[in-house]
Amino acid sequence: MLITKETDYAVRCILYLAQADAQIANVTEVSRKMHIPKTFLAKIFQRLARAGLVESSRGMNGGFRLSKPPSVISLLDIMEAIQGGSCINVCAVDSKKCRRSAVCSVHPVWVNLREEVNRRLQEQTIDKLARR
Amino acid sequence: MLITKETDYAVRCILYLAQADAQIANVTEVSRKMHIPKTFLAKIFQRLARAGLVESSRGMNGGFRLSKPPSVISLLDIMEAIQGGSCINVCAVDSKKCRRSAVCSVHPVWVNLREEVNRRLQEQTIDKLARR
DNA sequence: AAGATTAGGACTAATAACGTCCTATACTTC
DNA sequence: GAAGTATAGGACGTTATTAGTCCTAATCTT
Numbered sequence A, B: 001m002l003i004t005k006e007t008d009y010a011v012r013c014i015l016y017l018a019q020a021d022a023q024i025a026n027v028t029e030v031s032r033k034m035h036i037p038k039t040f041l042a043k044i045f046q047r048l049a050r051a052g053l054v055e056s057s058r059g060m061n062g063g064f065r066l067s068k069p070p071s072v073i074s075l076l077d078i079m080e081a082i083q084g085g086s087c088i089n090v091c092a093v094d095s096k097k098c099r100r101s102a103v104c105s106v107h108p109v110w111v112n113l114r115e116e117v118n119r120r121l122q123e124q125t126i127d128k129l130a131r132r
Numbered sequence C: 001a002a003g004a005t006t007a008g009g010a011c012t013a014a015t016a017a018c019g020t021c022c023t024a025t026a027c028t029t030c
Numbered sequence D: 001g002a003a004g005t006a007t008a009g010g011a012c013g014t015t016a017t018t019a020g021t022c023c024t025a026a027t028c029t030t
Helices: A005-018 A027-034 A038-050 A075-083 A107-123 A126-131 B005-018 B027-034 B038-050 B075-082 B107-123 B126-131
Strands: A054-057 A063-066 B054-057 B063-066
Touching: A005 A027, A005 A038, A005 A063, A005 A075, A005 A126, A027 A038, A027 A063, A038 A054, A038 A063, A038 A075, A075 A107, A107 B107, B005 B027, B005 B038, B005 B063, B005 B075, B005 B126, B027 B038, B027 B063, B038 B054, B038 B063, B038 B075, B075 B107
Parallel strands: none
Antiparallel strands: A054 A063, B054 B063
């Protein structure tokens, strides 16, 4: 699957943080509002934090907030933070894993498709999505 | 993953059959030439046959041949025969599995992406690919 | 110091991908 | 019509990925 459930959850919680009234939110809150298993969500936030998309603060009244404006966070950014990029096909990602890539006439199709998908995901920024 | 190994194998063997000198070929032959595990390939051919992309003949000198001209077989056809369509995201395929799809502002993005991917895969016909 | 919250690794469960094996069935040739 | 060759199809096994839990430590606020 191109988009895993984890990525889907991640998008939801970034969107939640982007709402004006939720500048900072903790795991419990986001978990309840967005219907995401709490412990799983904690992991997701960790990855988003390591990728620099959100910042955390611990202790009482702690939680997470976006570390960039929504206009510069794209679906691609989130996906890369969680899954490490879109996986169309093994040989499109790492041509070393496909010895035939030089011979294979289909290979360029996968590469092309991947580029197009990435382009589209990059276009979709959080501010655009949050406006709907 | 959008394109599974099984689909990838299927594309390879359809391409092989499309070569002029291979009007009919048996599992053993295709397996050797295309580097696909033999028993696995047999399964793949079965699916392609059920989808009407290839025809089989049994017994001595039997094997498989394309049942349509290469110009009307697309990558999408092959993918649908093997995987049953492109799986971008659960909720893009079956909106019943995503109760939030009515509310969710990201949902249309997945649907759109899926349509674009399908469109591109449909454009790529076997005759185009075989020519390279 | 107490309570609340994230950090991070180890672990488990479920699902899908990948592939094998065995028996039945059909066709060709001698 | 018997022997040999090939596909048909279901059951099964294996591995990888996805999804999610749990526990302990570290940090911050009051």
